[in-house]
Amino acid sequence: MASLKDVAEKAEVSIATVSRVINGNSHVQMDTRHKVQKAIKELNYRPSRVAQRLRSKGKESKLIGLVLPDIENPFYVDMIRGIEATAYNQGYSVIIGNFSQNKSRSEMYIDILKSEGVNGFIVAPVNNEDPKVRELIKSGYQVTCVDRDMEGVEVDSVKINNEEAAYGAIKHLINLGHKRIGHVGGQWDIPTTKSRLAGYKRALLESGLPIEEELIITRSSDFQNGVEATTALLDLNRPPTAVFTGNNLLTLGALRAIHARELKIPSDIAIVGFDDMYWSELLNPPLTAVHQDGFEIGRRATELLLSRLVEPNRPCIKVILDAKLRIRKSCGAAQNGRLSTDL
Amino acid sequence: MASLKDVAEKAEVSIATVSRVINGNSHVQMDTRHKVQKAIKELNYRPSRVAQRLRSKGKESKLIGLVLPDIENPFYVDMIRGIEATAYNQGYSVIIGNFSQNKSRSEMYIDILKSEGVNGFIVAPVNNEDPKVRELIKSGYQVTCVDRDMEGVEVDSVKINNEEAAYGAIKHLINLGHKRIGHVGGQWDIPTTKSRLAGYKRALLESGLPIEEELIITRSSDFQNGVEATTALLDLNRPPTAVFTGNNLLTLGALRAIHARELKIPSDIAIVGFDDMYWSELLNPPLTAVHQDGFEIGRRATELLLSRLVEPNRPCIKVILDAKLRIRKSCGAAQNGRLSTDL
DNA sequence: CTGAAAGCGCTTACAG
DNA sequence: CTGAAAGCGCTTACAG
Numbered sequence: 001m002a003s004l005k006d007v008a009e010k011a012e013v014s015i016a017t018v019s020r021v022i023n024g025n026s027h028v029q030m031d032t033r034h035k036v037q038k039a040i041k042e043l044n045y046r047p048s049r050v051a052q053r054l055r056s057k058g059k060e061s062k063l064i065g066l067v068l069p070d071i072e073n074p075f076y077v078d079m080i081r082g083i084e085a086t087a088y089n090q091g092y093s094v095i096i097g098n099f100s101q102n103k104s105r106s107e108m109y110i111d112i113l114k115s116e117g118v119n120g121f122i123v124a125p126v127n128n129e130d131p132k133v134r135e136l137i138k139s140g141y142q143v144t145c146v147d148r149d150m151e152g153v154e155v156d157s158v159k160i161n162n163e164e165a166a167y168g169a170i171k172h173l174i175n176l177g178h179k180r181i182g183h184v185g186g187q188w189d190i191p192t193t194k195s196r197l198a199g200y201k202r203a204l205l206e207s208g209l210p211i212e213e214e215l216i217i218t219r220s221s222d223f224q225n226g227v228e229a230t231t232a233l234l235d236l237n238r239p240p241t242a243v244f245t246g247n248n249l250l251t252l253g254a255l256r257a258i259h260a261r262e263l264k265i266p267s268d269i270a271i272v273g274f275d276d277m278y279w280s281e282l283l284n285p286p287l288t289a290v291h292q293d294g295f296e297i298g299r300r301a302t303e304l305l306l307s308r309l310v311e312p313n314r315p316c317i318k319v320i321l322d323a324k325l326r327i328r329k330s331c332g333a334a335q336n337g338r339l340s341t342d343l
Numbered sequence: 344m345a346s347l348k349d350v351a352e353k354a355e356v357s358i359a360t361v362s363r364v365i366n367g368n369s370h371v372q373m374d375t376r377h378k379v380q381k382a383i384k385e386l387n388y389r390p391s392r393v394a395q396r397l398r399s400k401g402k403e404s405k406l407i408g409l410v411l412p413d414i415e416n417p418f419y420v421d422m423i424r425g426i427e428a429t430a431y432n433q434g435y436s437v438i439i440g441n442f443s444q445n446k447s448r449s450e451m452y453i454d455i456l457k458s459e460g461v462n463g464f465i466v467a468p469v470n471n472e473d474p475k476v477r478e479l480i481k482s483g484y485q486v487t488c489v490d491r492d493m494e495g496v497e498v499d500s501v502k503i504n505n506e507e508a509a510y511g512a513i514k515h516l517i518n519l520g521h522k523r524i525g526h527v528g529g530q531w532d533i534p535t536t537k538s539r540l541a542g543y544k545r546a547l548l549e550s551g552l553p554i555e556e557e558l559i560i561t562r563s564s565d566f567q568n569g570v571e572a573t574t575a576l577l578d579l580n581r582p583p584t585a586v587f588t589g590n591n592l593l594t595l596g597a598l599r600a601i602h603a604r605e606l607k608i609p610s611d612i613a614i615v616g617f618d619d620m621y622w623s624e625l626l627n628p629p630l631t632a633v634h635q636d637g638f639e640i641g642r643r644a645t646e647l648l649l650s651r652l653v654e655p656n657r658p659c660i661k662v663i664l665d666a667k668l669r670i671r672k673s674c675g676a677a678q679n680g681r682l683s684t685d686l
Numbered sequence: 687c688t689g690a691a692a693g694c695g696c697t698t699a700c701a702g
Numbered sequence: 703c704t705g706a707a708a709g710c711g712c713t714t715a716c717a718g
Contacts, residue, residue: 001457003711014689019713026714029687050460051711054393054694063459071423077414084441093455095438098427112436114344117393223621252622259625278566279595282602284627346695357705362697369698372703394695397710689718694711701706 002043011039022047049093053117062092064305065113067106067123069147070221071098073248075275075294076124079146082298083122090306099126101187101220107132114141120305122298124148127189142312144305146297148191149318156308158301158319160292162192165323166199166244169272169290172325173242174207176333178270181209182233182240184226184250185218193218196246196274215240219250226253227260234261234269242270242331248277255283266332276326286328297321345386354382365390392436396460405435407648408456410449410466412490413564414441416591418618418637419467422489425641426465433649442469444530444563450475457484463648465641467491470532485655487648489640491534492661499651501644501662503635505535508666509542509587512615512633515668516585517550519676521613524552525576525583527569527593528561536561539589539617558583562593569596570603577604577612585613585674591620598626609675619669629671640664 008015013032020026021036028036039045049062064087068076080096087094095116097109103126110132113121120142125133128151137143137155145157173181183200186193197218201211214236219225226249233240234257245251251273255265263269265285273280276291300319308314351358356375363369364379371379382388392405407430411419423439430437438459440452446469453475456464463485468476471494480486480498488500516524526543529536540561544554557579562568569592576583577600588594594616598608606612608628616623619634643662651657 005711015712016689016691016714017687020688023713027687032687046454046458048397048460048711049455049458050393050397051694052713054391054397054696054710055712056694056714071420077420080414081441088451093438093459095436098424108431111389112392115389115392116436117391252625255622255625279598282595282598282627283625284629286627348695358696359698359705359707360703363704366697370703375703391695394710395697397694397712398696399698399710687718689716691716692714694713696710697708699708702704 001048002045004045004047006043007036007039007045010043011035063116063118064092064094064302065097065109065116065118065121066094067097067099067109067113067121069099069101069106069124069126070249071096072100073221073275074277075248075292076147078294079298079301082295082300083302084298085295086299086302087306092306101222106130110136120144120309122146122301122305125150125191128191142305142308144301144308146301154316156301156304156317156319158297158304158321159192160297160321160323162195162323163199163202165290165292165325166196166274167203168199168323168325169244169274170200170203171207172288172327173244173270173272173331174203174209176242176270176331178240178242179209180212180215180238180240180242182215182230182243183217183246184229184233184243184254185216185246186221186250188218193246200244218246221247221249223249223253223256226250227257228253230254230257231260234258234263240269242266242272245271245273248273248275251275251287251289255287259284265330270331272325272331280326281328283330285330288328288331289326290323291326292323293321344391345388347388347390349386350379350382350388353386354378406459406461407435407437407645408440408452408459408461408464409437410440410442410452410456410464412442412444412449412467412469413592414439415443416564416618417620418591418635419490421637422641422644425638425643426645427641428638429642429645430649435649444565449473453479463487463652465489465644465648468493468534471534485648485651487644487651489644497659499644499647499660499662501640501647501664502535503640503664503666505538505666506542506545508633508635508668509539509617510546511542511666511668512587512617513543513546514550515631515670516587516613516615516674517546517552519585519613519674521583521585522552523555523558523581523583523585525558525573525586526560526589527572527576527586527597528559528589529564529593531561536589543587561589564590564592566592566596566599569593570600571596573597573600574603577601577606583612585609585615588614588616591616591618594618594630594632598630602627608673613674615668615674623669624671626673628673631671631674632669633666634669635666636664 004015007018021033099106122144124147149157217229245254273289276289280287347358350361364376442449465487467490492500560572588597616632619632623630
């Protein structure tokens with residue numbers, strides 16, 4: 001690739017001048033500017049971001065680091081799309097660290113991204129403590145939390161009101177007549193798991209329904225765990241008439257477990273999923289699910305981060321978006337045999 | 344972040360020495376080595392990859408650039424996972440350019456990644472010509488093509504035998520009695536689209552079936568196009584009794600179109616998809632689909648690229664993996680009313 | 687308005 | 703075995 005020096009030689013000016021016309025800040029005489037632009041075009045020159053990054057650390061770096069739990073989950077894919085679109089629009093590149101729900105991989109990525117010279121992070125912390133992320137914030141890196149907030153530390157964040165959303169989903173089930181509702185949630189220490197569980201409990205309590213520990217299972221979020229946890233629920237002496245799954249991968253696993261038993265949805269068992277996918281309606285049956293707008297979360301998070309890069313000391317902003325329940329066909333009225341015997 | 348200089352001061356040696364113990368190539372005396380290692384630990388030092396990259400261009404850069412068509416397509420997500428896993432294992436970082444089927448975005452990403460100083464690319468060219476990718480290869484960058492190969496240029500590639508796979512899918516339909524099979528394919532100039540179409544035609548021809556242009560629609564791969572193209576097929580005077588969709592997003596759109604008409608699958612219309620997803624069995628109905636192993640493709644591509652980095656002049660390697668048809672429930676025997684009248 | 691020079695954090699011949 | 707110095711490609715005070 002051509003370098004500044006090549007351009008400078010061709011245009012017969014100094015590299016400083018070339019740099020100036022590229023960055024456009026200081027004034028350069030018209031004709032020198034033209035000469036330089038001509039040389040740039042002829043050489044097909046593009047500045048090396050690597051050198052720019054090294055030179056002006058943290059300022060013109062134009063690189064954002066993402067540390068996200070799971071690229072396999074369509075929700076995060078939407079978020080990445082939102083982040084990419086916004087970032088590239090502003091001339092930023094994005095480097096993705098996909099930690100696959102693995103704490104040590106998350107830490108590894110943070111270290112790598114640091115040494116890649118990113119000037120800001122968009123992170124979904126592994127849990128509320130996440131010492132690595134706290135340290136990152138404390139040592140002055142610009143960070144925006146997505147999907148999962150962090151308490152007790154000044155940090156921008158974008159998420160939805162998970163408790164409220166879960167509450168709404170459970171209320172929907174209760175209104176349909178369900179009284180025994182199982183919950184398969186993500187790993188227990190993830191903030192979203194906690195909030196969704198809290199919403200689940202609040203809805204039951206409010207309706208005078210008991211909270212039974214045997215109906216609540218939390219597991220790391222993947223397909224296989226969804227299968228296993230749901231199977232365990234179905235194997236209970238008094239199995240639930242409905243199940244609320246805490247994220248996409250668990251939902252898919254739950255569907256598999258239910259179909260494996262050849263149970264009918266929703267007549268044998270109803271299901272509401274947390275996180276909706278654009279193809280959720282194509283599942284068997286079309287899935288009733290809580291929809292959160294991943295793309296928008298990504299977009300907002302990126303805007304927050306970019307604005308903080310400009311104004312590092314502004315007060316934190318906590319964005320809380322709304323989720324909505326998309327009612328389709330996986331939650332018909334409670335009317336199966338089991339339910340009646342249970343009551 | 345601590346720098347080499349900080350470590351050198353703390354250990355009371357020169358930066359050259361510190362660099363040597365880190366890179367471990369040349370010999371350093373035991374006790375100096377220990378002093379340095381102690382300082383590194385105390386300062387929690389990690390070398391700046393940015394500086395390393397600037398300094399030793401293309402060699403110790405440890406960065407791979409990905410230029411991929413669509414992060415929304417689960418197939419590419421699998422591929423990314425395969426690439427990431429392999430790359431990070433070897434100490435490489437990955438930077439993803441997701442061009443969303445958009446040619447100019449693909450070119451933009453290639454430019455960005457160049458200026459990010461990547462030392463190799465894994466690319467799915469937009470088509471067989473893709474001048475930007477050809478130029479990349481010609482100017483000496485290390486490139487591996489995935490999913491889509493390039494003819495007439497020396498480049499490593501990893502893909503499946505798309506024609507054969509499509510042929511098998513259509514044969515399956517024909518064996519079930521279908522004689523009027525529609526095809527909704529991706530954008531016409533993408534190599535995979537061409538190969539899959541070729542497989543489709545070969546299967547028909549071989550069985551003495553006519554190739555009717557009205558049954559073949561190619562469109563850029565997204566959900567909405569899948570809906571529209573399939574709807575068009577269903578609106579034909581003599582609609583097909585089966586449809587073969589050329590990729591995940593089109594398949595999902597096709598399902599939506601079919602369900603919107605309240606047609607039964609497979610009795611009213613059968614469907615085979617190209618690309619399988621781990622949750623394809625959860626669709627309504629469980630989808631019969633061609634399965635290719637995205638993770639493995641990613642893994643192999645990364646290995647090829649890394650090996651070429653070591654040995655830039657070795658002859659090209661073309662890896663062609665097998666795909667297999669996963670038969671589930673979307674392709675029952677042809678027996679609907681339309682079919683009989685058609686014959 | 688323009689140039690010479692320092693410096694970002696490294697690696698690596700070149701001396702010693 | 704170890705250090706001083708050059709240089710990767712930039713940006714930006716500092717002079718003029």
